Amino acid sequence: MTPEGPAYEKRLSQQERSYSEHATGLGRYKILTAPSDIGKEKALSLIEEPLDESHYTLLVSETGMVVTPDQQVLCILLKARLWPELLESVRPIVRKAARQPVAGGNRGDAAGTGMVPRKRKNGSLTNMKGVPRLQDLSDEDYQRLKPAKGGTFGYNARDLRGGQVYPCRLTAYSGALPSELRLMSELAKEVAEALRYSLVQDRWETQFKKASQTPPAFLLKTRDGHTPFTTITCNKSWRTAAHVDKGDLKEGFGAMCCLGDFEGCDLVFPRYRTAVRYREGDILLANVANEVHGNTPLLNPDGTVPKLNRVPERLACVFYYEENMDQCLRTPEEEMEFVNNRKERDPIYPKKKKKS
């Protein structure tokens, strides 16, 4: 039994859960207005800063929705939507996908360090940028980033990295076994259904329409059909600094879940002085592609501050539709061929054929 009712035992569909929650009116499904709006500029000026209790006055920890003072949906928390067996089966896969150190990576805002020119082994600077490596971090950044890992699962769009064009492809975690892809797609399906039957259904529709125009080879899908997601960002024990998600469809809506036994790491939206406490089993829908957000410190399950080498494991998954993936060719093979035959000055994406 959860505070939200015996959801796991009955295994209701996401649609049934949504209908019953909405039907309770304000009884169980709280609709709250964010306490204030500090303005876009002020929120953007916080990017790269670590966030904490000083950045919010409203903390949401029950099923419901937060709207901004001008009535835009900021986030929707759906408690206890994912059942334990599914979470157990994906836990090792998320852990494997989130295996790259954040230090030395390419998410400078969320790392809280910005991007600096990468160094060669001999110490000279290259013209590529990245998050500084651990040995080059300040003490404070070192503490925060030492345990932090990240990675993606699913598919990535064609892009240019270090002067080289990469095709639309299975992501960096290319060792994914078919069974792993199947399980993660099951998780994506549940999250997608929760989004579909939420109060931001219009955002699901926009995203699903985009996905319908995308080659199915590059969508997360199950036997029941495709989801509106191409990609899942997986983080491990990473307290993100203030950032706005990049590369995901801005007209869609972010969807996330997390796994682990921990306290803290609440997700703060400093512009609206609002934080959300989501935990294992919950689904959080949030406007992370457009609004500044970041986590409070990650704490031990008993609320104490962890020692450097004993940080609890918190796995987070962010599901999204990666921009431009509707321009991918039909198969990975066609993508490879395109990239191999592309002349240096050709655009990365060829002009779209006009429909006759």
Ligand SMILES: O=C(O)CCC(=O)C(=O)O
């Ligand atoms: O871990 C979280 O709660 C948020 C993660 C996030 O915002 C991101 O990876 O972009």
Ligand SMILES: [Fe+2]
């Ligand atoms: Fe984010």
